[in-house]
Amino acid sequence: MDANYDPQQIEAKWQRRWAELKLFDADADPARRKYYVLEMLPYPSGALHMGHVRNYTLGDALARYMWMKGFNVIHPMGWDAFGLPAENAAIKHGQPPRDWTFSNIEVMRGQLKRLGFTYDWRREIATCTPEYYRWNQWLFLKMYERGLAYRKKSRVNWCPQCETVLANEQVVNGCCWRHEETPVIEKELEQWFLKITEYADRLLEDMKHLVRWPERVLTMQRNWIGKSAGALVQFPVEGCDEPLRVFTTRVDTIFGCTAVFVAPDHPIVEKLIARSKSPHTLRADADRIKASSARARAEVNLEKAGANTGFMARNPFSHELVPVWLANFVVTEYGTGAVMAVPAHDQRDFEFCTTYALPIKTVIVPESKKLKEPEAFVEYGWLVDSGKYSGLGSEDAIQKMTRDAEAQGVGQGTIQYRIKDWGISRQRYWGTPIPMLYCDRCGLVPVPEEDLPVVLPPAVKLTGQGRSPLETVPEFVDASCPRCGGHARRETDTMDTFVDSSWYFYRYTDPQNATAPFSQDAVRYWFPVDQYIGGIEHAILHLIYMRFFTKVMQDIGLVDFSEPVARLFTQGMVLKDGSAMSKSKGNVVDPTEMCEKYGADTVRLYMMFAAPPEKDLDWSDAGIEGAWRFLNRAYRLVAKHQVTLEVLKVGSSGPAPTPQSLNGEERQLLRKAHQVLRHVTEDMEFRWHYNTDIAMCMELANALAESEGAFAAGKICEQVFRAAVELLVISLSPFAPHLADELWEALGHSEPILRVPWPAYDPGLAAEEELELPVQINGKTRAHVRVAVGASEEEIRQLALADEKVMRHLNGKKVVKIIVVPQKLVNIVLGD
RNA sequence: GCGAAGGUGGCGGAACUGGCAGACGCGCCAGACUUAGGAUCUGGUCCCGCAAGGGGUGGGGGUUCGAAUCCCCCCUUUCGCACCA
Numbered sequence: 001m002d003a004n005y006d007p008q009q010i011e012a013k014w015q016r017r018w019a020e021l022k023l024f025d026a027d028a029d030p031a032r033r034k035y036y037v038l039e040m041l042p043y044p045s046g047a048l049h050m051g052h053v054r055n056y057t058l059g060d061a062l063a064r065y066m067w068m069k070g071f072n073v074i075h076p077m078g079w080d081a082f083g084l085p086a087e088n089a090a091i092k093h094g095q096p097p098r099d100w101t102f103s104n105i106e107v108m109r110g111q112l113k114r115l116g117f118t119y120d121w122r123r124e125i126a127t128c129t130p131e132y133y134r135w136n137q138w139l140f141l142k143m144y145e146r147g148l149a150y151r152k153k154s155r156v157n158w159c160p161q162c163e164t165v166l167a168n169e170q171v172v173n174g175c176c177w178r179h180e181e182t183p184v185i186e187k188e189l190e191q192w193f194l195k196i197t198e199y200a201d202r203l204l205e206d207m208k209h210l211v212r213w214p215e216r217v218l219t220m221q222r223n224w225i226g227k228s229a230g231a232l233v234q235f236p237v238e239g240c241d242e243p244l245r246v247f248t249t250r251v252d253t254i255f256g257c258t259a260v261f262v263a264p265d266h267p268i269v270e271k272l273i274a275r276s277k278s279p280h281t282l283r284a285d286a287d288r289i290k291a292s293s294a295r296a297r298a299e300v301n302l303e304k305a306g307a308n309t310g311f312m313a314r315n316p317f318s319h320e321l322v323p324v325w326l327a328n329f330v331v332t333e334y335g336t337g338a339v340m341a342v343p344a345h346d347q348r349d350f351e352f353c354t355t356y357a358l359p360i361k362t363v364i365v366p367e368s369k370k371l372k373e374p375e376a377f378v379e380y381g382w383l384v385d386s387g388k389y390s391g392l393g394s395e396d397a398i399q400k401m402t403r404d405a406e407a408q409g410v411g412q413g414t415i416q417y418r419i420k421d422w423g424i425s426r427q428r429y430w431g432t433p434i435p436m437l438y439c440d441r442c443g444l445v446p447v448p449e450e451d452l453p454v455v456l457p458p459a460v461k462l463t464g465q466g467r468s469p470l471e472t473v474p475e476f477v478d479a480s481c482p483r484c485g486g487h488a489r490r491e492t493d494t495m496d497t498f499v500d501s502s503w504y505f506y507r508y509t510d511p512q513n514a515t516a517p518f519s520q521d522a523v524r525y526w527f528p529v530d531q532y533i534g535g536i537e538h539a540i541l542h543l544i545y546m547r548f549f550t551k552v553m554q555d556i557g558l559v560d561f562s563e564p565v566a567r568l569f570t571q572g573m574v575l576k577d578g579s580a581m582s583k584s585k586g587n588v589v590d591p592t593e594m595c596e597k598y599g600a601d602t603v604r605l606y607m608m609f610a611a612p613p614e615k616d617l618d619w620s621d622a623g624i625e626g627a628w629r630f631l632n633r634a635y636r637l638v639a640k641h642q643v644t645l646e647v648l649k650v651g652s653s654g655p656a657p658t659p660q661s662l663n664g665e666e667r668q669l670l671r672k673a674h675q676v677l678r679h680v681t682e683d684m685e686f687r688w689h690y691n692t693d694i695a696m697c698m699e700l701a702n703a704l705a706e707s708e709g710a711f712a713a714g715k716i717c718e719q720v721f722r723a724a725v726e727l728l729v730i731s732l733s734p735f736a737p738h739l740a741d742e743l744w745e746a747l748g749h750s751e752p753i754l755r756v757p758w759p760a761y762d763p764g765l766a767a768e769e770e771l772e773l774p775v776q777i778n779g780k781t782r783a784h785v786r787v788a789v790g791a792s793e794e795e796i797r798q799l800a801l802a803d804e805k806v807m808r809h810l811n812g813k814k815v816v817k818i819i820v821v822p823q824k825l826v827n828i829v830l831g832d
Numbered sequence: 833g834c835g836a837a838g839g840u841g842g843c844g845g846a847a848c849u850g851g852c853a854g855a856c857g858c859g860c861c862a863g864a865c866u867u868a869g870g871a872u873c874u875g876g877u878c879c880c881g882c883a884a885g886g887g888g889u890g891g892g893g894g895u896u897c898g899a900a901u902c903c904c905c906c907c908u909u910u911c912g913c914a915c916c917a
């Protein structure tokens with residue numbers, strides 16, 4: 001064993017050996033308990049960043065622990081390999097997206113291997129291969145068969161930078177999620193959609209199974225789905241044959257309705273213009289307000305603005321006539337695009353009506369009858385001035401009035417969702433071709449399953465301009481109709497890459513399957529994912545699509561469960577100087593560089609030590625130095641005593657030590673070792689505050705260093721010293737696996753540490769026998785007394801009162817009360 | 833505006849069920865070894881104070897023998913949603 005720690009040499013050696021031993025290959029084995037550790041797969045952008053390293057190190061520590069606990073651990077990795085950057089690189093450098101992507105994968109796979117993760121590389125997938133994306137197409141066809149994939153002309157979010165459509169989830173503050181400065185514009189296009197709305201209720205309902213998901217993620221999903229129960233109510237419009245339908249959750253306030261507001265691009269507006277006495281003014285108003293509401297998407301808190309249409313609508317409950325106004329804050333896409341204005345009980349209506357001097361009529365009063373001005377009273381209360389409903393509570397009134405509206409044919413109870421169907425069409429090249437054909441005679445025809453995959457043509461001129469690049473490839477576009485044999489045109493849109501990542505973790509269980517997306521047996525054995533780890537940024541996009549896909553797969557009969565992930569963990573970000581690492585800020589720390597300087601173990605250890613995993617971690621160059629020093633200390637500790645310790649062959653250490661057979665110094669050292677093991681074990685199971693586990697390992701290393709004198713003097717026997725060293729190596733192994741294996745071998749073991757069963761700590765050895773109890777006077781610690789663990793309350797009381805420092809504080813004061821909490825403390829309460 | 837999570841030394845953080853605030857690491861100070869040290873080792877390091885002692889977990893109040901931890905009010909940071917009727 002070298003005197004100096006050389007991580008480059010050690011890590012290369014162990015990575016080679018692990019590979020030779022196929023240590024991380026996991027095969028389905030019904031006789032063994034399985035554990036599925038999954039981390040979010042990276043986009044092959046060119047290089048791994050520290051966020052990946054943190055994510056994957058977290059998973060790796062868990063995977064290693066689970067292996068040692070005896071589980072059959074599946075821990076796969078792959079590449080989310082379709083996407084826009086590949087095309088942009090192609091345009092910029094003339095390198096085909098495929099080449100760019102695969103050369104990035106090469107680099108990044110190398111980086112992952114350098115870090116020594118426990119991946120079963122036989123299961124690696126890349127979503128851009130036909131072998132993978134044919135199953136995207138297959139799943140799409142299954143959805144099409146069930147009416148879950150459909151085409152419609154719709155107003156879409158279009159990013160002028162990407163030159164493609166964005167899903168609602170990809171619009172952030174009215175701008176593209178990739179180009180945060182670029183406002184999204186609206187276009188009318190024929191698009192493919194997946195009917196996620198049909199699953200909205202199940203996505204909500206099944207959250208009750210996700211007890212081990214962060215509440216934060218569930219809340220975000222709940223808000224995103226945005227279920228709200230209410231009523232649709234019809235307001236006939238005078239001088240127009242079409243009534244206005246409004247959606248409201250507060251039909252109990254309808255007697256306070258003093259206007260009806262419609263979105264400026266509501267379909268009825270054209271009809272009103274046609275029938276208006278001053279059509280030009282009305283059109284100008286509509287255009288102006290439309291412009292202002294479009295701006296509202298990008299801006300925050302735009303002022304309320306509107307215009308009177310001159311038309312009147314009749315309240316079906318009160319039969320009053322109220323004016324119809326255009327309003328910039330009414331959202332076309334939600335509900336019916338029209339609302340009843342109840343300024344007394346809705347803050348937005350209140351603001352609008354105040355601005356335009358529209359009447360405000362109170363119809364709900366709170367219990368206390370006190371109304372705050374000048375705000376709307378938006379809570380539930382009691383109805384007044386509401387005809388026969390006066391006197392009812394809001395909740396009763398909503399039910400009764402909804403029923404009455406239904407009976408009279410002027411409305412109905414309904415449920416609205418904020419979530420919309422998932423638009424998956426992208427006018428881009430580097431994605432999964434949507435397997436549909438447009439036959440000149442038969443119309444829309446799906447590609448037959450046996451013709452899958454529809455393969456992306458390799459040579460395509462990419463310009464980044466205009467329409468889908470696939471349209472420019474005649475060999476791709478021209479096809480024959482599978483029904484009539486006549487000429488057909490291929491769909492040239494490709495799928496949103498979130499389709500790829502919605503089911504990739506199933507494919508890992510059976511990555512080579514050429515006849516199905518996966519074998520049901522494999523999934524039955526490996527699923528659910530026991531632990532999924534990734535960034536919080538995917539809380540609503542990926543993590544909701546993935547749940548949706550599983551439910552569809554359940555309905556198709558591919559799987560027999562409704563939720564794929566039992567436990568989710570969202571880790572914090574890796575920052576540098578308080579902000580996210582980015583090329584533009586020039587604050588990127590490169591994992592490979594760090595591995596070259598310190599080795600993978602140091603990088604991993606530091607990542608785990610610097611902060612608890614759910615919190616953001618600010619990278620510190622000084623901090624990683626500390627991790628490096630610790631590993632050096634651990635190495636030297638073993639190197640120094642290796643010759644002595646190795647002589648003691650494994651298993652030759654005689655009977656297991658018991659507290660009785662040990663002297664005081666031996667007990668103290670072993671106690672520390674077992675306390676550390678206890679802490680790490682318990683933390684691995686529940687809490688994952690790896691930073692505290694590593695701190696405990698450091699304490700044990702410090703204790704060992706302090707014991708060296710006693711060891712050299714023969715006061716600590718070799719068996720005990722060795723046992724403590726071994727427990728340190730084992731406890732450290734999930735975090736610094738290469739070093740752990742090197743030290744384990746140096747101690748005379750031939751098995752890699754991953755094959756060593758995780759030891760159970762000995763509660764007897766871990767238990768303290770004597771405690772130093774704090775003695776408080778009026779809640780302030782003033783002294784300490786040493787007591788045996790089993791000391792009685794009375795003994796402790798006497799010891800405390802006899803303490804010199806305590807007596808000094810007691811001087812002349814009256815003892816009111818003495819609280820003795822065995823094993824914890826003594827608190828003496830003094831009077832004045 | 834609404835919702836969620838935070839605020840502890842010079843810094844990252846620890847304190848798991850109300851029971852010694854500051855584990856562990858970084859940094860800093862002193863010393864040892866050294867031609868040298870950005871290596872290593874030893875000791876010190878919450879604040880005020882020579883000390884005795886006193887103060888201390890964003891601020892204020894409360895419950896309790898005892899509060900970083902529980903309750904109320906306020907300030908503040910980060911994240912998510914943002915006219916969703």
